[in-house]
Amino acid sequence: MKPRVYIETFGCQMNVADTERAATGLRASGYDLCTSVDEADVVLLNTCSVREKAEQKVYTRIGELRAERPRAQDLVVGVMGCVAQLEGEAVFAQASSVNLVIGTRATDRISELIERARDGEKRVLDLGERGNNDSWDVSPVERHSPHVAFIPIIEGCNKFCSFCIVPYSRGRERSRPASEVVAEARRLQGLGYKEIHLIGQNVNSYRPRVQDGLEGFPGATPFCRLLRAVAATGLPRIKFTTSFPRDFHRDIVTAIEENTNLCDWVHLPVQSGSDRILKLMRRGHKRSDYLERIQRIKNSSRRLALTSDIIVGFPGETDEDFQQTVELVRECEYDSLYIFKYSKRSGTPAAEFHDNVPEAEKTARFLELEKVQRAAQKKIYSSYIGRKLSVLAEKQSSRSADDLSGHSTCHKVVNFRGDSALEGEIVEVMVTAAKTNSLYGTLVGR
Ligand code: 5AD
Numbered sequence: 380m381k382p383r384v385y386i387e388t389f390g391c392q393m394n395v396a397d398t399e400r401a402a403t404g405l406r407a408s409g410y411d412l413c414t415s416v417d418e419a420d421v422v423l424l425n426t427c428s429v430r431e432k433a434e435q436k437v438y439t440r441i442g443e444l445r446a447e448r449p450r451a452q453d454l455v456v457g458v459m460g461c462v463a464q465l466e467g468e469a470v471f472a473q474a475s476s477v478n479l480v481i482g483t484r485a486t487d488r489i490s491e492l493i494e495r496a497r498d499g500e501k502r503v504l505d506l507g508e509r510g511n512n513d514s515w516d517v518s519p520v521e522r523h524s525p526h527v528a529f530i531p532i533i534e535g536c537n538k539f540c541s542f543c544i545v546p547y548s549r550g551r552e553r554s555r556p557a558s559e560v561v562a563e564a565r566r567l568q569g570l571g572y573k574e575i576h577l578i579g580q581n582v583n584s585y586r587p588r589v590q591d592g593l594e595g596f597p598g599a600t601p602f603c604r605l606l607r608a609v610a611a612t613g614l615p616r617i618k619f620t621t622s623f624p625r626d627f628h629r630d631i632v633t634a635i636e637e638n639t640n641l642c643d644w645v646h647l648p649v650q651s652g653s654d655r656i657l658k659l660m661r662r663g664h665k666r667s668d669y670l671e672r673i674q675r676i677k678n679s680s681r682r683l684a685l686t687s688d689i690i691v692g693f694p695g696e697t698d699e700d701f702q703q704t705v706e707l708v709r710e711c712e713y714d715s716l717y718i719f720k721y722s723k724r725s726g727t728p729a730a731e732f733h734d735n736v737p738e739a740e741k742t743a744r745f746l747e748l749e750k751v752q753r754a755a756q757k758k759i760y761s762s763y764i765g766r767k768l769s770v771l772a773e774k775q776s777s778r779s780a781d782d783l784s785g786h787s788t789c790h791k792v793v794n795f796r797g798d799s800a801l802e803g804e805i806v807e808v809m810v811t812a813a814k815t816n817s818l819y820g821t822l823v824g825r
């Protein structure tokens with residue numbers, strides 16, 4: 380019988396995509412993938428390090444794994460992803476039951492690494508770079524959804540925001556040739572996928588070394604050209620995330636306006652509304668630069684949804700700085716907002732700053748901002764009542780067996796009464812009610 384591997388994924392979409400890629404490679408090398416720890420010969424944890432708490436969770440989980448399989452002496456336990464890359468050897472010291480540490484660029488070598496561990500090598504470690512011929516292939520069976528697929532277009536980050544660990548865990552930016560991205564989009568379209576997400580830490584910093592696949596597609600930046608090239612496949616719905624403010628060119632909005640299959644949603648994290656804090660964060664943009672980019676989005680002929688990330692309680696953030704963030708959030712009228720309390724991440728420049736905002740104050744700011752956002756969001760969501768939205772029916776709703784759940788082109792969760800036979804179809808839904816973070820509606824024309 381083939382050895383079975385179970386992969387548990389934490390963190391962002393890049394990790395989800397890496398898991399899909401790793402699973403594809405493992406199956407091609409003769410492994411089976413399984414869906415629970417009980418059946419596994421090898422357990423891999425694909426880990427996240429964005430907050431130190433997330434990292435702690437990994438060690439707790441390793442303890443649980445060994446407890447779940449106390450008699451499985453030859454069970455191989457591996458740590459992959461961001462914690463593996465950052466901690467390296469230290470993982471073995473922290474958790475002696477780990478046999479394998481697989482860095483973020485070793486995805487293509489996992490099967491060989493597992494073999495070494497199964498052959499009895501006690502501590503197998505690979506923090507190396509990607510090979511030149513690394514494969515980005517993902518087989519459809521490994522995809523997290525049969526209807527929505529992630530296509531990584533850029534890996535890593537060169538921005539070095541002072542609070543963020545990603546440039547250290549994921550390394551430098553590397554863009555994938557457009558010809559490969561377009562070919563993958565076409566393949567997915569052939570398999571019946573209705574929606575793809577072009578993903579990366581900063582998709583709009585996309586800068587491939589070769590022009591292949593961009594020929595004939597104009598645009599102010601390589602990313603604008605890529606958007607037009609992918610739109611030309613005719614795939615019904617194309618979304619992209621995350622965008623970086625400094626590299627957000629107006630032509631992105633123009634490309635969206637030209638192509639109905641480029642969806643009406645932009646995720647553009649601002650992090651703070653105070654220039655003083657933005658500078659300490661080393662974001663490379665000012666409040667006014669951000670607002671300028673937002674203007675183009677808000678003035679678009681299409682109604683584009685806008686979402687963002689904010690950190691409250693960054694070292695040195697005064698009440699005045701925070702109020703500027705509150706003001707900015709009011710002004711931007713975000714469709715949705717992810718608010719984070721600053722948490723010190725060792726290894727980042729900000730970890731050396733004096734973390735002087737007390738936890739209680741961070742919580743108070745978090746709650747105040749959440750309240751402001753909730754009020755704005757209520758208005759926005761209510762404005763959809765009586766409007767028709769195009770929704771991809773993705774799955775049965777977790778709340779009710781009679782309802783389906785999916786996303787609109789503006790990336791809102793929409794629930795509606797419908798039969799499971801509709802899963803995978805794009806349907807029209809008339810919005811009848813607005814909840815805090817979702818819309819409810821009824822099918823139109825069926
Ligand atoms: N503390 C709090 N939030 C953070 N983020 C990244 N690093 C930190 C940190 N040290 C948030 C940012 C980023 C999102 C993915 O996580 O807002 O955009």
Ligand code: SF4
Pocket residue numbers: 536537538539540543544545546580581623
């Ligand atoms: Fe982190 Fe900044 Fe890079 Fe985003 S742009 S991944 S916040 S360093």
